[in-house]
Amino acid sequence: MKVLTLGFEYLPVKVGGLAEAITSIAEGLVKLGNEVVVFTPDHGRNLGEVIGSIKVSAFGEEVEVTVRRREQNGVLVYSLGGGLLSEQDVYGPSWEAMLKKTVLFGKAAVGLMNDLIETFKPDVVHAHDWHTAFALGLLKKYFGVRSVFTVHRLNKAKVPAWLFHEANLSELAPYPDIDPEHTAGYITDMVTTVSRSYLWEEWDFFRNFDGKVTHVFNGIDCSFWNEELLENADKPREERRKIILERFGLSDGKAFMFIGRFDRAQKGVDTLLRAIEILSSDPAFKDMRFIIIGKGDPGLEAWARAVENRFPENVRVVTELLSRETVRELYGSVDFVVIPSYFEPFGLVQLEAMCLGAVPIGSAVGGLKDTIIDLNTDPENATGLLVPPRDAFALARAMVFAKELDEETLRRLRENGRKRATKDFTWENACRRYMRVYEGAVDRAVPFLR
Numbered sequence: 001m002k003v004l005t006l007g008f009e010y011l012p013v014k015v016g017g018l019a020e021a022i023t024s025i026a027e028g029l030v031k032l033g034n035e036v037v038v039f040t041p042d043h044g045r046n047l048g049e050v051i052g053s054i055k056v057s058a059f060g061e062e063v064e065v066t067v068r069r070r071e072q073n074g075v076l077v078y079s080l081g082g083g084l085l086s087e088q089d090v091y092g093p094s095w096e097a098m099l100k101k102t103v104l105f106g107k108a109a110v111g112l113m114n115d116l117i118e119t120f121k122p123d124v125v126h127a128h129d130w131h132t133a134f135a136l137g138l139l140k141k142y143f144g145v146r147s148v149f150t151v152h153r154l155n156k157a158k159v160p161a162w163l164f165h166e167a168n169l170s171e172l173a174p175y176p177d178i179d180p181e182h183t184a185g186y187i188t189d190m191v192t193t194v195s196r197s198y199l200w201e202e203w204d205f206f207r208n209f210d211g212k213v214t215h216v217f218n219g220i221d222c223s224f225w226n227e228e229l230l231e232n233a234d235k236p237r238e239e240r241r242k243i244i245l246e247r248f249g250l251s252d253g254k255a256f257m258f259i260g261r262f263d264r265a266q267k268g269v270d271t272l273l274r275a276i277e278i279l280s281s282d283p284a285f286k287d288m289r290f291i292i293i294g295k296g297d298p299g300l301e302a303w304a305r306a307v308e309n310r311f312p313e314n315v316r317v318v319t320e321l322l323s324r325e326t327v328r329e330l331y332g333s334v335d336f337v338v339i340p341s342y343f344e345p346f347g348l349v350q351l352e353a354m355c356l357g358a359v360p361i362g363s364a365v366g367g368l369k370d371t372i373i374d375l376n377t378d379p380e381n382a383t384g385l386l387v388p389p390r391d392a393f394a395l396a397r398a399m400v401f402a403k404e405l406d407e408e409t410l411r412r413l414r415e416n417g418r419k420r421a422t423k424d425f426t427w428e429n430a431c432r433r434y435m436r437v438y439e440g441a442v443d444r445a446v447p448f449l450r
């Protein structure tokens with residue numbers, strides 16, 4: 001098939017997990033014999049060779065859009081620059097500027113399609129997340145192509161209707177404030193999201209498109225997250241743990257790690273900090289070590305530092321950016337990775353951990369619930385532990401329980417986890433399912449069959 005992919009992030013441009021997902025899907029589709037073309041804003045990166053330009057009128061002026069093209073692992077990537085499309089901050093510098101960027105991207109996408117249509121007529125347009133809503137609407141309007149809209153994370157924000165007028169999509173904006181991800185879902189042929197549990201957790205949104213909604217799990221590429229590539233691959237795991245803890249100035253103990261954004265809306269570092277405070281009065285605490293990696297909200301950073309200062313023998317907070325190799329070394333050395341998210345459409349950390357034999361302890365939400373098999377529910381196939389979200393006491397209890405697990409159980413959890421990450425959640429599986437979605441030959445989320 002000929003697939004046109006639309007996305008605001010495409011590697012090497014990366015803000016979060018979105019870049020990894022869109023790129024892996026595009027490349028995976030190529031491996032399965034599809035022709036894949038990507039349209040993405042250039043975000044001031046100047047990637048690829050300039051092949052032409054398009055004049056677009058938007059917001060009362062004429063913008064000269066530069067079209068660059070590169071081939072990246074079999075995928076033809078067109079990046080659109082000029083005006084706000086060259087703004088370095090992918091989702092900035094302000095909400096208004098970003099909204100204008102999404103409109104400009106949509107209009108430029110039509111210009112580019114006009115140039116390509118005689119040589120590349122897509123069978124399907126695959127749009128990722130709401131930033132591509134205007135592009136999707138316009139491509140649908142002018143070229144009538146079948147389309148799929150994938151939600152990686154709901155944004156749940158409204159934008160003023162005049163943006164739709166400005167995008168030449170007045171017919172999609174009958175009210176003053178419009179939710180663009182709702183509009184995208186409304187006009188597209190199929191709507192997907194990245195895990196089954198997230199779909200049902202957000203059914204209030206997805207029910208609006210009942211009949212054309214399904215999930216496609218993301219995957220993980222274990223070729224990088226691979227134990228054989230560790231610096232100390234030849235040493236036993238306990239030995240590696242000792243070395244890594246020492247590197248962070250900690251003596252040996254059961255090691256728990258958190259890696260992620262310090263935010264108040266999703267990643268739940270506050271739940272972990274609270275759990276550590278609760279644990280500090282437990283006798284088990286003296287043998288527990290916590291490495292907390294991330295940054296973001298200044299209040300949460302200050303709280304994390306305060307916890308570190310209070311328990312310098314047990315807690316390390318790392319706010320500087322670590323190389324992927326260092327993160328790999330950590331996954332391959334610590335005992336547990338804690339993912340206390342309030343919600344998680346799919347999540348990558350738990351699978352990266354599983355690839356490298358770290359046992360995940362995650363909130364029972366979204367993709368975490370779908371990828372981690374809980375020890376208390378299915379001991380034979382378990383890959384980790386699930387705890388209720390936003391519950392510091394439950395997390396504290398789970399961490400003490402984890403600390404006491406015997407070697408044999410730990411070995412089984414690791415083994416199962418590795419298998420699950422490398423066999424069940426591959427990008428190839430994801431792409432095969434997307435191909436069925438493109439053809440409409442896929443099961444749907446049916447509320448009365450739940």
Ligand code: NHF
Nearest residue numbers: 017021152153345346347
């Ligand atoms: O993995 C890519 C990513 C997900 O859970 C993640 C998220 C955003 O929040 O699909 O998108």
